[in-house]
Every structure is written in C-alpha cells, then in structure tokens.
Amino acid sequence: MDPVTTFALIGVLGIGSQWLAWRFQLPAIVLMLLAGVLAGPLTGLIDPEASFGFLLKPIIAVAVAVILFEGGLTLNFKSLRDAGPSVLRLVMIGAPVGWLLSAISVHYIAGLSWETAIVFGGIMIVTGPTVVTPLLRQARMEPRVARILKWEAIVNDPIGALAAVLAYEMVVALRTSTTVGGAIWHMVLGIVVASVLGYLGGRVIAWAFNRGKVPEYMKVPVMFGALLAIYAASDYILHESGLLAVTIMGVVLANTHLPSLDEIRRFKEHATVILVSGVFILLAASLTMAELASIDLRIVLFVAIVIFIARPLTVLLSLMGSGLPWTEKSMIAWIGPRGVVLVAVSGLFGTQLAELGIEDGRSLTTLSFALVAGTVVLHGFSIGPLARRLKLTSEAVPGLLIVGGSRWAVNLARALEKAEIPTMIVDRNWFRLRAAREAGVKVYHGEILSETVEHTLDLSAYGVVLAATDNDGYNALVCTDLGPEFGRRQVFQVGRCDETEGRAALPVTIGGRAFGSGMPYEDFMRLEAAGWAFRVTRLTEEFGLDDYLALNEDARILGRINDSGLLFYDGKPPEKIPAGTRILAFHHKDKDRGSGSS
Known part of the structure; x- marks a missing residue:
C-alpha cells in the first residue's frame, strides 16, 4: 500500500476509534489497539515498514516530540503547588518509588536487561490523563479522590516522559563511552545542551508573543516551527537529546503566563489527539505475529505484579501519614491505568535501544501494549463497582x-x-x-x-x-x-x-x-x-x-x-x-x- 493511502487509513482508524469510544462510552485506547492489531499483523492491511521505510522512525520521533511538548505545557508549577499535599506526595515520593519498583519488575519478572528496565521504569510513571478522566466520569467518583487521581495523571505525564528521556541519555552515555568518566560527561553534556536549548526556545517564544512580535493567527504555526527547530538543533548537536529539549521548552512556556497560552494549549491538545491516535495505530500495526505470540505467562505475571503490587505499594508509601481515609487510599492505589503516551514513548525508545545493541529493547512495544490493555480493562471494569462498595461515588445527579x-x-x-x-x-x-x-x-x-x-x-x-x-x-x-x-x-x-x-x-x-x-x-x-x-x-x-x-x-x-x-x-x-x-x-x-x- 502506498504511503498516502496508509496515512489516510491510519487517520480513519485512529480518529474513528476515538469517535466510537465517545459514542459508546468505551476506552478509546482499547479500540485503537484492536484496530491496529486487526489492520496490521492479523490482516496485513497496514505494513508501516513497507509503506514508510526509513522514514518510519523520524515520523514517530517527531510525533513523540510534539506529544512530550504538549505534556510539558501542562506542567505549571503553580498548579503543582495548588494541587494539594496528597498529589505532591504522589509526585515527589511516588514517582521515584514507582520508577524503582517498575524497573525491578521489568528486570526480574519480565526478564529484560537493567538498561531497558531503567528506561521503561521511567515511562511507567505515566498513568495517562486521557484514560483516567473518562474512568472517573464514568464512575461518578467522589470529588476528592477524583481530583487526586486526575492531578496525579496530569503532573506525572510529563515527569514520566522526562524520567525516561534522562534514563535513555544515561544508557546512551554508558554505551557510547569507554570510561565511566566519559559516560558521565556525555550524559551531563546531553542534559545541559537540551536544557539550554529548551529554556532559550521557550523564553524567546514568550518574549516574542508578549511583545507582539508575532500576530495572533501565526502564534500556533510559529510555535510548531520553533518546536521542530529546537528538536532538530538539539539532536544535531547531541544525538537523541531533542526529546528532553522540547519537554523543557513546554515546561518553560507553561510557566511564563502567556496571555494566549490557553488557546495555544487547546490547539496543541487537538494536534496531540491526532498524533497519539496515529502513533498508536502505527505501533500496533507494526507488531508481528511472533511478537503477539511472545505474550506468555511471564508477561502476564509482569502485568499482574505491576497492577497488584507495584502500584498499590507506591501509593501507600506515598500517602502514609497523609490523613486520607483507608477507603480513599485503597481506591487511589488500585486505579493507575496506562495510556497512549506510554506506548508512544516506549515504541520510540525500544527501537533506539535496539540500535544501540540492546536487543531486548524491541520487547518494549509488546510489553507496553500488554500493560496498557491489562490496566485499562481491569481498572475500567472494576472502578465503578469498587467505588460503590467503598462508598466513594457521588449520588447527586450532575x-x-x-x-x-x-x-x-x-x-x-x-x-x-x-x-x-x-x-x-x-x-x-x-x-x-x-x-x-x-x-x-x-x-x-x-x-x-x-x-x-x-x-x-x-x-x-x-x-x-x-x-x-x-x-x-x-x-x-x-x-x-x-x-x-x-x-x-x-x-x-x-x-x-x-x-x-x-x-x-x-x-x-x-x-x-x-x-x-x-x-x-x-x-x-x-x-x-x-x-x-x-x-x-x-x-x-x-x-x-x-x-x-x-x-x-x-x-x-x-x-x-x-x-x-x-x-x-x-x-x-x-x-x-x-x-x-x-x-x-x-x-x-x-x-x-x-x-x-x-
């Protein structure tokens, strides 16, 4: 199938899945997974490698860059301070603890190398706001619990991606340097280059927008152009540092109080929905029958350990002494569905790890799909009954x-x-x-x-x-x-x-x-x-x-x-x-x- 037709089919499947999910009140991510697997390995209708060839990786990389930039735009430090002590605990304590427990699970249960486990553990911090919010609405959750889960997902989305980028930079430094000192220097240099470019990019855009140097109708195009320029420049100076640069650029813009930031953020959200749908379908269609067949008891056990041990332990340690009732802690500890950002970032880093010679990096796509499917199905079907049993549902009509x-x-x-x-x-x-x-x-x-x-x-x-x-x-x-x-x-x-x-x-x-x-x-x-x-x-x-x-x-x-x-x-x-x-x-x-x- 030619690239244009493939693009069109991916768009129809991605956006169509989102619409069907809205129409029938179903998790969009499950429908996109089914559509991608059906169009890819099961029927062969879409073959991303054959259609796009060497352009496949850059397409996914640029899409992930935009997704991470949009995630950075949501990380407002004032919002983080106002989110409440429970959310701060889940971010400050829960993110590192979750990273550690997830990495241990990936290494010892899924059997992947420590290098791959550290990168994937960082990505697993993300709980997926696009998945959590519909579940909370569906269950009509009590306001305090809903607010904590929603804000945890919003704040941890860019933090998880940032952790994965930093972990990947560390792996690259260790793989490409002959000495420990060289590895540390390479990693520090990557962080510094990305941070400087991302910060300068954000400040320059903020200055131009605030001083009226860019007309309103050109603000979004200019922002897109600057995003691609910063990503490409950082990658050119130091390979694979572009994702960190655009994430920091988004965070900087989120905290500069731009008058038109809400409109820009809303447009970026729309673009992200399109890109996330496309990347998800692309990655699902890229799976092979062999990779689907590799979902064995070990991967199922890994998903179970994450859901039943790693997530609850992370939340309970974070909220210890918070004063929340045990019913609310239990609900927060149980609900932690992963979303499309996990799959998108995993698919990109999995390929890049494989190119570094870490062959089990190719398993990240399969592992992420299994984790997303497991968490969305289990949490999606259980959130309502559990909330009612714990008396955490709001009985009032909207x-x-x-x-x-x-x-x-x-x-x-x-x-x-x-x-x-x-x-x-x-x-x-x-x-x-x-x-x-x-x-x-x-x-x-x-x-x-x-x-x-x-x-x-x-x-x-x-x-x-x-x-x-x-x-x-x-x-x-x-x-x-x-x-x-x-x-x-x-x-x-x-x-x-x-x-x-x-x-x-x-x-x-x-x-x-x-x-x-x-x-x-x-x-x-x-x-x-x-x-x-x-x-x-x-x-x-x-x-x-x-x-x-x-x-x-x-x-x-x-x-x-x-x-x-x-x-x-x-x-x-x-x-x-x-x-x-x-x-x-x-x-x-x-x-x-x-x-x-x-």
Whole structure:
C-alpha cells in the first residue's frame, strides 16, 4: 500500500476509534489497539515498514516530540503547588518509588536487561490523563479522590516522559563511552545542551508573543516551527537529546503566563489527539505475529505484579501519614491505568535501544501494549463497582453552573434546588451575589475565565453551564471557553440582543446553545419583575404535556429533568415528553395551575 493511502487509513482508524469510544462510552485506547492489531499483523492491511521505510522512525520521533511538548505545557508549577499535599506526595515520593519498583519488575519478572528496565521504569510513571478522566466520569467518583487521581495523571505525564528521556541519555552515555568518566560527561553534556536549548526556545517564544512580535493567527504555526527547530538543533548537536529539549521548552512556556497560552494549549491538545491516535495505530500495526505470540505467562505475571503490587505499594508509601481515609487510599492505589503516551514513548525508545545493541529493547512495544490493555480493562471494569462498595461515588445527579447573579438566575437556582438538582451561581461581582447568598444558593465569587478557577473550583459536580449575564460577548466567551470541558451540547447562553444587527452581531461560531428559545436577558428580567417564575412539574400518565399546556398557555418549557439529570431545550420542546419526566417551565405565578416542584 502506498504511503498516502496508509496515512489516510491510519487517520480513519485512529480518529474513528476515538469517535466510537465517545459514542459508546468505551476506552478509546482499547479500540485503537484492536484496530491496529486487526489492520496490521492479523490482516496485513497496514505494513508501516513497507509503506514508510526509513522514514518510519523520524515520523514517530517527531510525533513523540510534539506529544512530550504538549505534556510539558501542562506542567505549571503553580498548579503543582495548588494541587494539594496528597498529589505532591504522589509526585515527589511516588514517582521515584514507582520508577524503582517498575524497573525491578521489568528486570526480574519480565526478564529484560537493567538498561531497558531503567528506561521503561521511567515511562511507567505515566498513568495517562486521557484514560483516567473518562474512568472517573464514568464512575461518578467522589470529588476528592477524583481530583487526586486526575492531578496525579496530569503532573506525572510529563515527569514520566522526562524520567525516561534522562534514563535513555544515561544508557546512551554508558554505551557510547569507554570510561565511566566519559559516560558521565556525555550524559551531563546531553542534559545541559537540551536544557539550554529548551529554556532559550521557550523564553524567546514568550518574549516574542508578549511583545507582539508575532500576530495572533501565526502564534500556533510559529510555535510548531520553533518546536521542530529546537528538536532538530538539539539532536544535531547531541544525538537523541531533542526529546528532553522540547519537554523543557513546554515546561518553560507553561510557566511564563502567556496571555494566549490557553488557546495555544487547546490547539496543541487537538494536534496531540491526532498524533497519539496515529502513533498508536502505527505501533500496533507494526507488531508481528511472533511478537503477539511472545505474550506468555511471564508477561502476564509482569502485568499482574505491576497492577497488584507495584502500584498499590507506591501509593501507600506515598500517602502514609497523609490523613486520607483507608477507603480513599485503597481506591487511589488500585486505579493507575496506562495510556497512549506510554506506548508512544516506549515504541520510540525500544527501537533506539535496539540500535544501540540492546536487543531486548524491541520487547518494549509488546510489553507496553500488554500493560496498557491489562490496566485499562481491569481498572475500567472494576472502578465503578469498587467505588460503590467503598462508598466513594457521588449520588447527586450532575448539576447546573450559572454564570451571572441576576434575580431571575437566583429564582431558577432555587427552583432547581427544590428539584434536587445541584446549582451554583458564579459572579465576579460580590454585590451581585447578595440575592443568591440570602436565598441560600451556593455561590462562587470569582472570574470563571481565570486560571485560578481551575484549581479552586470543583466543576465535577456540574454537567450543564448557563451563561446568564447582561453581556452577550462575555456569555459567548464563557461558553466557548468551557465548551471543551463540559461538551458543546452542554453549554447554554441567554439569547443575544444583537442577533438582528447584521455585521455588528457576534459570529455564530462562538458561544453556546440558546437558552429559553433565545429569549434575551432583558426579557427574562422584565418578565420576572412582572411576576413570572420558574417551576418544576412532574408529568404523569394522567397529566401529560398537552394537559399542562392547556392549563398554562403562557408557559415557556425550558428543559426537562429525569434520572440522568437536567437537559435544556435550545428550541421548541418535543411534542411528546414521557410520563415521569419533570419539566422546567417559566410562566406567570398568578396563572400557575397544575404545577409545582415534585
């Protein structure tokens, strides 16, 4: 198969697996593994070596460089300090302990050399945020445990890759130098060269962006170009130091407070999803039937030792004396799924170790696939039942986050609270939160768009966002910013006042879905002042939607509540709503018939 067709097929399989995983709530990594093995060793549809030849290694190397750079962009030192003492323990104590225990397991259980074991042990620090987050959402985990597991995965992602790069540099130094002194010098030189280039690259980009030397539309292309340049320059000066350089460059940029860093990071995340999918399919398709057949009892035992001994021991040692209940420690000790970064970095370093003459380095790809499959399947199927048994699940349905503390927003929050839907009102003006505080509604005083909110406000209890301020542009910005986290279908804003103003109107490509059939903020205020109110009413077999509307002709049906939570309608409500559903309506209190919270 020609390279272009192979690229296209890899893209279809990778992105298709991600979409199917989202559609059917399955771990994407398992579907990508099945797709790669099916297209590669089982059917021979994809043969990366034949299609790309000598370009295969550079393709994977550049993709891994971008992945590690994006991981470095997530390592904000302030975030690390704010993550809490438990996360700091898992990083400061857990990462070295996990590295040591993993390396011992690789050497004595899997039977690989110490050189390979040290490199792979560093990579195994990574627990995979792209795998952990869906599992936590699926299990509806208690907020504190979910926060610790999420932050451990985010912080350890770049740290694990960094550890693997340093371990590899040490192995290269020992293999290419004739004396111990020469080996130490080679390793130190590699770290210094990569660190200097990565630091300078990050600082120069930060300076150029902050001084307006690069226009907004060119920031991402310039960053990509600088990333490739730093990687190539570092590799040219000292072979295989480029990965360390780009990781450091990402860390430097993450801590320079660039105004446009969030947008850049989001674009990089999208690029990383594409690259990770492609690399995963490439590596899975590169497996041979012999390598698949080599997954014997020894590898199965290695996976079991990592899951049942190394991970729990690492976590329990790290959290000793932390004050966490044993149930939470047990859950954190059990959940440690590995992700695509482990496979991508292992595949690259495995090939490079083999080129250094360490033949068992080729086993890293097989070993990483076995570990990923084992952890994802075991943890994926057990997290829900175990969380329920340990009483660590959140029983509350996903709630509503309202941005804007108007009177009618407070009334909406009170109606939903009576219907047992958790609601919080966020506003940056303390005075505007007065009515909400007096009504007993949960409030947060702060700027929802600020980076501080990410670390101080737990959003896991909320599934829907409503931007309800008197500023259309701000509402659109809130929905655009929170859309990737909550899902585009779950962010709403009050109707825009400028929809008929032609060129002055906001672009329809930004913002959220229309709340209340697009009714503007001013109309809600006017109707609320005229005596309108929000009501939640349960429909029954005897009292259906038609009966309700016949008694409440002026009612505006805004959404419905069922066992899965709250859903707003962004247009006219459906003509048929099942019995047992509770509807959320806005209508005049004096004309309230057949309604009430239930």
